[in-house]
Amino acid sequence: MMRKKLVAGNWKMNGSLAQNRALLASLCQQLPILSCEVAVFPPFPYLSQASELLHGSSIRLGAQTLSEYREGAYTGEVAAGMLREVGCSYVLVGHSERRSLFAESDQAIARKFLAALASGLNPILCFGETLEERQAGVTLDVIKRQVLAVLACLDGGSWPQSAILAYEPVWAIGTGLTATPLQAQEVHAYVRSLLNQGGEEAGVAEVRILYGGSVRAKNARELFCQPDIDGGLIGGASLNVDEFLEICRAAT
Numbered sequence: 001m002m003r004k005k006l007v008a009g010n011w012k013m014n015g016s017l018a019q020n021r022a023l024l025a026s027l028c029q030q031l032p033i034l035s036c037e038v039a040v041f042p043p044f045p046y047l048s049q050a051s052e053l054l055h056g057s058s059i060r061l062g063a064q065t066l067s068e069y070r071e072g073a074y075t076g077e078v079a080a081g082m083l084r085e086v087g088c089s090y091v092l093v094g095h096s097e098r099r100s101l102f103a104e105s106d107q108a109i110a111r112k113f114l115a116a117l118a119s120g121l122n123p124i125l126c127f128g129e130t131l132e133e134r135q136a137g138v139t140l141d142v143i144k145r146q147v148l149a150v151l152a153c154l155d156g157g158s159w160p161q162s163a164i165l166a167y168e169p170v171w172a173i174g175t176g177l178t179a180t181p182l183q184a185q186e187v188h189a190y191v192r193s194l195l196n197q198g199g200e201e202a203g204v205a206e207v208r209i210l211y212g213g214s215v216r217a218k219n220a221r222e223l224f225c226q227p228d229i230d231g232g233l234i235g236g237a238s239l240n241v242d243e244f245l246e247i248c249r250a251a252t
């Protein structure tokens with residue numbers, strides 16, 4: 001079983017044409033041949049620009065969310081097929097900022113996940129508990145609810161190998177607090193066992209589970225060493241070339 005690590009940079013609502021050009025040019029120039037996979041997730045208006053700038057590089061492109069609908073009168077929404085057309089291979093689904101600030105429910109997230117799969121995008125399902133939930137001792141219950149809401153909608157209840165998960169404890173996002181490698185590993189191993197529920201699913205050992213939440217160059221290596229942590233979903237540190245490159249190196 002060899003899972004190739006993935007380092008994914010979620011830019012959130014940051015960037016400009018000029019900043020993106022500088023960041024991606026440095027990344028393409030300085031990214032050595034790595035044994036891990038690297039992807040960036042710019043805001044919608046910059047996807048085409050990023051796609052052009054990344055042409056010929058091994059860095060992959062993803063979007064930060066998508067619509068559950070295929071097309072039509074849905075003002076402000078962006079469909080999976082459009083993301084494919086501008087060169088995305090990945091899309092984040094259910095990021096905690098979407099859940100909390102834009103009221104995305106487990107059910108809506110499941111529909112978006114299915115819409116991504118149906119158009120050939122690889123969804124990255126984000127999940128994670130709040131500080132209150134961790135302190136109340138219900139972390140694994142919350143995570144089970146979030147993951148099963150999607151798993152239950154999948155054909156035969158089996159997780160597709162092309163789909164990825166990302167554990168992002170809400171209390172670790174943008175706070176400088178990171179889950180300890182053992183806290184993260186505990187959740188990752190638990191999630192892998194949830195995916196296995198239908199019995200010994202052959203492919204589950206291949207499914208990648210990323211960790212996100214204040215990953216920095218200084219803490220990436222010990223997180224990525226854990227047996228069930230298959231890379232990282234990086235917010236703030238993905239906007240800094242040196243920091244992001246160092247995290248990529250930590251995944252190799």
Ligand code: 13P
Nearest residue numbers: 010173174213214235236
């Ligand atoms: P930070 O790395 O800034 O904590 O953000 C994590 C995140 O939300 C990535 O999706």
